[in-house]
Amino acid sequence: MQKRPLIKIELIEKLTNELYLDHKVAKSAVEKVLNYIADAIKEGRRVELRDIGSFEIILRNARVGRNPRSPGNKVIIPPRLSIRFKPARYLKDAVKSLPVEDFQKNKTDDNNSKKTDNKAGVKSKKTKQ
Known part of the structure; x- marks a missing residue:
């Protein structure tokens, strides 16, 4: 979780x-x-924050994409600028030491995908956060 x-x-x-x-x-x-x-x-x-990471602007090259609604049609996606965050080694190592289980979805979470949200005990679907 x-x-x-x-x-x-x-x-x-x-x-x-x-x-x-x-x-x-x-x-x-x-x-x-x-x-x-x-x-x-x-x-x-470029913004460098020691022990956190760095932000930089990168060029994303033009590429061919496909429209999921009409898979046969190819679309040229033009080049554009984007921001990339590269974590520092210190931060990467800190994340590696975290227990994987804390970030895996529990099987009980799947079984309890509905929750009660009122006094009458009526179940409703979970909303995305």
């Missing part, structure tokens, strides 16, 4: 609590750092 994602407000709260910063100051700091990273990428610069 994967854990929930880390979101920006959690970073702000950690800075507020661990560094005893005012909430507004922590929020401003997090937003500025993220904006600096985004601005550098938009300028075409």
Whole structure:
């Protein structure tokens, strides 16, 4: 079972609590750092964050694709720019040490794909998150 994602407000709260910063100051700091990273990428610069990884812009070459609705038709997909994240070795090694079982779907999760969500015990399908 994967854990929930880390979101920006959690970073702000950690800075507020661990560094005893005012909430507004922590929020401003997090937003500025993220904006600096985004601005550098938009300028075409490579962004390297030690022990985390690097972001870079790559060129995806033109290629031939197929329309799934009419498989016989070939479509030329033009070249385009994309962002690639390359994790640092430290981060890769840290991920390798995690237990695989925590990320595999449990068989009981499949059996319990329906859940009760009201007091009457009526079952409803799980919604995608």
